[in-house]
Amino acid sequence: MDLSSLDLRAIGAWFHNLLMGTGMSAMLVQFIESLVGxxxxxxxxxTLVIFLIWLExxxxxxxxxxxxxxxxxxxGLMQTMADALKLxxxxxxxxxxxxxxxxxxxxxxxxxxxxxxxxxxxxxDQVIAADINVGVLYLMAVGAIGSMAALMAGWASxxxxxxxxxxxxxxxxxxxxxxxxxxxxxxxxxxGTMRMNGLARAQGDYLGLGWFVWTLPLAFxxxxxxxxxxxxxxxxxLLEAESEIVAGYNIEYSGMKFAWFFLxxxxxxxxxxxxxxxxFLGGWQGPFVxxxxxxxxxxxxxxxxxxxxxxxxxxxxxxxxxxxxxMSFCWKFLVPMALVLFGxxxxxxxxxxxxxxxxxxxxxxxxxxxxxxxxxxxxxxxKAVYASKRAFTPTIPRM
Amino acid sequence: xxxxxxxxxIAIFTLGMALGTVISRKLFHAALFLVGTFAGVAILYVLLxxxxxxxxxxxxxIGAIATLIVFAIMLSRSMMDKExxxxxxxxxxxxxxSVLLFAALALLxxxxxxxxxxxxxxxxxxxxxxxxxxxxxxxxFEVVSVLLLVAMIGAIMLARERHG
Amino acid sequence: MAIPLTWYLILAxxxxxxxxxxxxxxxxxxxxxxxxxxxxxxVNINFxxxxxxxxxxxxxxxxxxxxxxxxxxxxxAVGLALIISIYRTRKTINxxxxxxxxG
Numbered sequence: 001m002d003l004s005s006l007d008l009r010a011i012g013a014w015f016h017n018l019l020m021g022t023g024m025s026a027m028l029v030q031f032i033e034s035l036v037g038x039x040x041x042x043x044x045x046x047t048l049v050i051f052l053i054w055l056e057x058x059x060x061x062x063x064x065x066x067x068x069x070x071x072x073x074x075x076g077l078m079q080t081m082a083d084a085l086k087l088x089x090x091x092x093x094x095x096x097x098x099x100x101x102x103x104x105x106x107x108x109x110x111x112x113x114x115x116x117x118x119x120x121x122x123x124x125d126q127v128i129a130a131d132i133n134v135g136v137l138y139l140m141a142v143g144a145i146g147s148m149a150a151l152m153a154g155w156a157s158x159x160x161x162x163x164x165x166x167x168x169x170x171x172x173x174x175x176x177x178x179x180x181x182x183x184x185x186x187x188x189x190x191x192g193t194m195r196m197n198g199l200a201r202a203q204g205d206y207l208g209l210g211w212f213v214w215t216l217p218l219a220f221x222x223x224x225x226x227x228x229x230x231x232x233x234x235x236x237x238l239l240e241a242e243s244e245i246v247a248g249y250n251i252e253y254s255g256m257k258f259a260w261f262f263l264x265x266x267x268x269x270x271x272x273x274x275x276x277x278x279x280f281l282g283g284w285q286g287p288f289v290x291x292x293x294x295x296x297x298x299x300x301x302x303x304x305x306x307x308x309x310x311x312x313x314x315x316x317x318x319x320x321x322x323x324x325x326x327m328s329f330c331w332k333f334l335v336p337m338a339l340v341l342f343g344x345x346x347x348x349x350x351x352x353x354x355x356x357x358x359x360x361x362x363x364x365x366x367x368x369x370x371x372x373x374x375x376x377x378x379x380x381x382x383k384a385v386y387a388s389k390r391a392f393t394p395t396i397p398r399m
Numbered sequence: 400x401x402x403x404x405x406x407x408x409i410a411i412f413t414l415g416m417a418l419g420t421v422i423s424r425k426l427f428h429a430a431l432f433l434v435g436t437f438a439g440v441a442i443l444y445v446l447l448x449x450x451x452x453x454x455x456x457x458x459x460x461i462g463a464i465a466t467l468i469v470f471a472i473m474l475s476r477s478m479m480d481k482e483x484x485x486x487x488x489x490x491x492x493x494x495x496x497s498v499l500l501f502a503a504l505a506l507l508x509x510x511x512x513x514x515x516x517x518x519x520x521x522x523x524x525x526x527x528x529x530x531x532x533x534x535x536x537x538x539x540f541e542v543v544s545v546l547l548l549v550a551m552i553g554a555i556m557l558a559r560e561r562h563g
Numbered sequence: 564m565a566i567p568l569t570w571y572l573i574l575a576x577x578x579x580x581x582x583x584x585x586x587x588x589x590x591x592x593x594x595x596x597x598x599x600x601x602x603x604x605x606v607n608i609n610f611x612x613x614x615x616x617x618x619x620x621x622x623x624x625x626x627x628x629x630x631x632x633x634x635x636x637x638x639x640a641v642g643l644a645l646i647i648s649i650y651r652t653r654k655t656i657n658x659x660x661x662x663x664x665x666g
Contacts, residue, residue: 027401102431133525137454144462148434151469155427163473170470177462194525402565410574417578420597421585433597436578440604443574446566447615452607452628459632464600464639471643472593486588487659493587497580504576508569515568515616528622528629536626543633550637557644560651 037129041118045267050080052266055305056312063316090255095158098252102156107253107260109149114267116142121274122197124284124296135196136184139275140177143230146268147173153261154249165248168323172236175330176229182338183223186345187212187279190362200283205355211282215359216345218366220280222338224307227272229330232265233311235318236326273307274300281307332380337373344369406446413439426472434465448520451528571612579605592646592656596639603635 015036019029054069054077061068069076094103120135122128132138147169154166188194190212191202203210213220229236250261277283281303284296321329344365353361416439419432437460444453521527532540578601585598607628614624650656 099427102427132450133522134450134454137451137458141454141457141462144458144466147466148461148469151466151473152431155469155473166473167470170466174463174466400565406566406570410570413574414577414581417581417601420601421581421589421594426591426593429594429597433600436601436604440578440608443571443608444611447571447611448619449611449615449625449628452611452625452632455629455632456607459636460600460604463636467639467643468593468597471647474647487590490588493584496587497584500583501576501580504580505573508572508576513568513617516619518619520615520619524622524625528625531622531626532629539630543630546637547633550641554640554644557641557648 038119041129042115045115045118046263048270049263049266050084051077052270052308053080053083053262055309056266059309059312060316063313084259087255087259092255092257093252095252098158099156102152103252104257106149106153106156107257107264109145109152110264111260111267113142113145113149114264114271116145117268117271117275120196121271122200122278122283123300125201125289125293126197127284127297128197131195131197134194136188136194136199136279139184140181143173143177146264149264150249153253157249157252159252161247162249162251165251169249171323172229172232172326175327176226176236176334179222179330179334179338180226180230182335182342183219183226184275184279186216186219186338186342189342189345189349190216196278196283200278200285203282204285207287210359211280211285213280215362216280216341216366217363218337218341218370219345220276221370222334222341223276223280224310226330226334227276228311228314229326231269231272231311233269234315235321237315237320269311270304270308273311274304276307277303333373333377337369340373341366341369402446406443409439409442409446413443427469430465430469430472433468434461437461437465449524451525568612568616571608571616575605575608575612578602578608590657590659592649592658592661593643595658596642596646599642600635600639603631603638607631 012033016029016033019032020026024032057079058068058076060066069079072078072082094100117139119129120132120138122131150169150173151166154162154164154169157163187199187202191199193199193202203212250258253261277300282299283303284300286295286299289296289299345362348358348361348365351358351361413436416432416435420429420436423429423432437456441453441456441460444450444456582598582601582605585601586595589595589598610624610628610631614622614628618624646656649661653661655661
């Protein structure tokens with residue numbers, strides 16, 4: 001079999017020709033194609049989540065010196081299926097005096113916004129549901145719907161913990177959206193396109209050294225930290241801090257509705273990992289991808305799963321932040337750094353340096369800003385430590 | 400034909416949501432209807448081939464303004480719905496005025512022949528918007544940025560709790 | 564084009580009138596703010612419809628729609644801050660009762 005003909009685009013073209021052959025109008029064909037594509041993405045997303053949940057539980061188990069799921073199926077692979085079945089059979093409880101329509105709408109919206117985001121992710125070169133020219137902004141718009149879903153759940157549950165969870169959602173998601181967008185816009189600034197496929201394509205030079213994670217490491221770090229906060233993972237899981245507010249906005253949900261939130265959470269983590277892989281790790285770029293386009297899918301999944309694993313790793317190893325620490329870390333550290341970096345990158349790009357030098361200068365400026373930022377962070381940290389020590393020293397125990 | 404059906408469906412959705420916003424007694428529901436209206440308007444922008452505006456509409460209106468309104472409603476939860484009656488004494492006059500205004504506008508709009516063109520939207524529209532912001536419209540652009548800054552400071556000053 | 568320009572304009576007019584009704588008829592300050600947002604949205608639909616149907620090659624309509632967007636955001640922030648501030652001092656946000664100047 002000739003590997004170079006193994007191309008996902010060919011399947012799309014074959015399907016298109018098949019439909020056109022039946023003599024339908026072009027508009028109807030386009031409609032059917034969009035519908036089939038959306039269904040494929042939906043099924044793909046839901047299947048992927050089953051694997052992701054298993055992966056995360058297995059990883060968390062190993063990191064915490066446990067075995068993780070290992071009973072159902074080989075290596076416990078079927079554990080998620082069993083859990084889903086269990087959740088399906090559970091009683092579906094609606095709390096007393098809950099806002100019924102909103103209460104039922106919230107989990108649907110939570111899943112909906114993640115699946116919407118899949119539409120602009122390039123799985124391989126041009127294997128993308130909708131390569132719209134505002135791809136990066138579209139992702140942010142879709143994210144806004146997600147925070148709305150959490151707010152609705154928090155309000156409609158008629159529960160004070162859920163309401164506090166809803167407040168925290170607004171505070172955290174809105175704050176961290178700003179460094180996230182700024183970090184995502186820096187590669188957009190460099191490439192001059194907001195198309196996701198265009199961003200992945202622009203990173204093909206120098207055998208992987210053209211990835212933005214090498215030329216813009218600080219942007220990647222800001223993006224990754226902000227994405228941890230956006231997907232509500234530890235150390236930013238204050239929304240569901242079980243020791244403070246029990247479980248956050250989804251506390252009243254049970255059975256399949258809870259499963260939907262759970263599903264949205266895992267899929268959102270992977271989507272953010274996939275966005276990071278596309279924007280900063282070259283997406284489907286890799287060796288021999290020009291000869292065999294289907295390899296792009298493998299590279300893309302390898303990179304996005306790598307980022308997902310790092311997220312899970314961070315989640316299992318870091319303790320939770322306090323809410324004031326979380327807010328001041330965003331507004332006093334991430335946002336100023338992202339803004340300064342944005343300005344510097346814009347100035348460097350205006351110099352119009354030749355190709356390899358531009359990347360090197362960008363890298364140097366990134367490292368310099370990171371070091372300056374870290375020194376500020378360290379200084380304020382030391383100050384805080386001194387202040388807390390001064391506050392504690394005068395209390396001499398009475399004999 | 401298909402486009403017209405789509406347009407009518409979206410129009411019904413948007414207007415229904417808008418009516419819900421102004422009629423609904425519960426404030427939280429009104430805010431959710433408002434989100435629906437914004438989403439409908441965003442789809443209209445897509446129909447008008449203004450994708451950038453559609454996405455900005457969702458980010459700014461749903462992501463920021465609607466969230467802010469919902470947040471304000473949640474903060475003052477207990478007393479918002481207590482007031483008897485959602486509408487004031489002059490609601491019938493307001494309704495009549497609005498209907499009359501709409502009738503007049505619709506009559507006017509259907510009579511005026513607009514010189515429309517069927518030219519396609521150029522591909523570099525977003526780039527053009529960007530260059531116009533730093534070119535022809537640089538002064539309004541800067542004024543808007545100052546306005547946003549002032550609004551931010553003003554909002555903080557107004558909403559801050561005064562101690563002592 | 565398949566959809567006449569007038570349809571968009573009439574839709575915008577309807578949205579504007581609904582917002583107008585909301586501003587005039589509601590007692591609570593928050594829905595009044597929502598009515599203003601509806602009216603601004605109607606204005607934006609008009610800007611974009613005229614841009615698309617009259618001069619699609621010059622994105623002036625889009626530029627102004629973005630200005631409206633920014634002003635709407637500023638308006639919502641300050642308006643809500645005012646409402647919260649009034650609520651703190653007067654314990655109501657019913658605009659019928661916020662009539663201190665009446666004496």
